[in-house]
Amino acid sequence: MSDNSSTTPITCPKCNSQNCFKNGFIHGRNQRYHCRNCSFNFTDKTDINYKDPKTKPEELKKLALKLYLKGNSYRDIEDI
Ligand SMILES: [Zn+2]
Numbered sequence: 001m002s003d004n005s006s007t008t009p010i011t012c013p014k015c016n017s018q019n020c021f022k023n024g025f026i027h028g029r030n031q032r033y034h035c036r037n038c039s040f041n042f043t044d045k046t047d048i049n050y051k052d053p054k055t056k057p058e059e060l061k062k063l064a065l066k067l068y069l070k071g072n073s074y075r076d077i078e079d080i
Helices: 057-069 071-079
Strands: 020-026 031-036 042-043
Touching: 057 071
Parallel strands: none
Antiparallel strands: 020 031, 031 042
8 A cells, every 4th residue: 555645635624525735834833724615724633633513423423433544644644
């Protein structure tokens, strides 16, 4: 399995769309992303710590599973 972080699809933590692009850095360290689908701004830390009171537990479970399945990729991003 090739693991190139530059081609890893970024998933929006809010709408799960992969129509996201890099949008600079926060604090000069954390990669920031912008979702074209819902205009949500997030970082590679956001999807792990992101908690929306409006988000249903089921959606959180799905998100957690998704993050688990692509855990390796996310680790690569965090190491940058
Ligand atoms: Zn989105």
